[in-house]
Amino acid sequence: MNVVQMQHKVSESEWQTRVDLAACYRLVAHYGWTDLIFTHLSARVPDSIGSSEGEAFLINPLGY
Numbered sequence: 001m002n003v004v005q006m007q008h009k010v011s012e013s014e015w016q017t018r019v020d021l022a023a024c025y026r027l028v029a030h031y032g033w034t035d036l037i038f039t040h041l042s043a044r045v046p047d048s049i050g051s052s053e054g055e056a057f058l059i060n061p062l063g064y
Contacts (some may be wrong), residue, residue, distance in 0.1 A: 015045040021058055 007015050021043045033039050041060070048056035 011047045014048075017043050017045055018058060025060070 006018075010018070021041060024041050028034060028039060028041065043058045045056040045058060048054070
């Protein structure tokens with residue numbers, strides 16, 4: 001999916017959370033922490049708190 005298209009499909013706070021999480025992944029890679037078995041990053045989508053659909057979390061797929 002094109003990043004520009006994705007930005008317009010989510011709220012501003014969710015987009016900022018996605019940007020922040022991506023920055024964290026870049027820091028992990030920069031410092032070489034990617035070889036650790038327990039390296040894990042995730043973020044809760046702020047707008048999903050109290051949503052009728054339930055809370056949403058952002059996490060990378062297994063193997064990435």
